[in-house]
Amino acid sequence: MIKRALALLLVLALGGLFASLMSAYAPDPELNPTARYYAEHTAQDLGAANLVTAIIVTYRGLDTLGEVTVLFLTAAIVGLVLAQSRRRIPHQPVPGGELLATGTRLLTPLILLLGVYVFVNGHLTPGGGFQGGAILASGVLLVLLADPVKPFSHGLISVIESLAGTLYVLIGLAGLALAGGFLDNRILPLGEFGQLFSAGAIPVIYSLIGLKVGAEFASMLASLSETEDL
């Protein structure tokens, strides 16, 4: 009890400190120089409408490669740690109800389609590879909920994942050879601003990221769902 009261006092003091730091905040009337550079140069440099996507995929593309690597490592470690706990005896989980099964059949294709739409249009509208990948994985989650006994193809998932990852790095290297540098999107023509097939390699790279992220999340979810209920 004393520990909780102390914790409460501590966090309240921290909260007060934090609130006083932010009390002088006033919103900016205009963009700072770095952000203004991106806002003014993205359209003619890269041909992408979504500034966030342009920065993530091209200007700071190397960071995104690192980010995808973090996710890959996480998926690998989750699989590794949980592989020891998977027992030989198949457990009998409670099957999902009729409503869930029918809903899953109806919704899963639509969810997957939405995910693909989100990452293919990442350079034009809000969203992109990470968001689309998460939506794809939520479709997989629905399938796992509806039919927990269904054997899950880890092989297919890892093929998709490694293929997308390899192609991503190869496209980056192609940028080194054909355009300005690693992960430069101008290896493909920039096209007409605002069209689906524009902004050079950005839609291709972001689709690959979407597939990779979706596959990684799906493999984490499947690994967690295959652990035994104690």
Added chain:
Amino acid sequence: MSAAVASSSLLPELIQHFSHIITVFLMVSGLYIVIARGNLIKKLVGLSVFQTSVYLLYIAPGKIIGGTAPILASQYGVYSNPLPHVLILTAIVVGVATLALGLTLAVRLREAYGTIEEDEILALDQQAELEE
């Protein structure tokens, strides 16, 4: 009457700092859950709440007065700052990764100890040490 005057001067202040109030509230409650709860899953939930406050802390100042979402279009001239969005997208992905790892370790601990309550795990550890 005086209450109405006080609230009319307080209200714009409150609206201006609305995102900060939410940020501090989420931060404090997340941290409290992490410290006060013994259940490892609840600790992870607290960690996620705390992370959400950090996302909000970065995203909210990216708003420029009169600015739209940072997506170029001919009819808009003022955009919000895209850099916090980029940073926080990375933070969200890494946050999901840490959450998945934490849940995985919780599953393993449950298998090894039969519980995910922190104090019970510590007691079991102490017991094992005494028996040695």
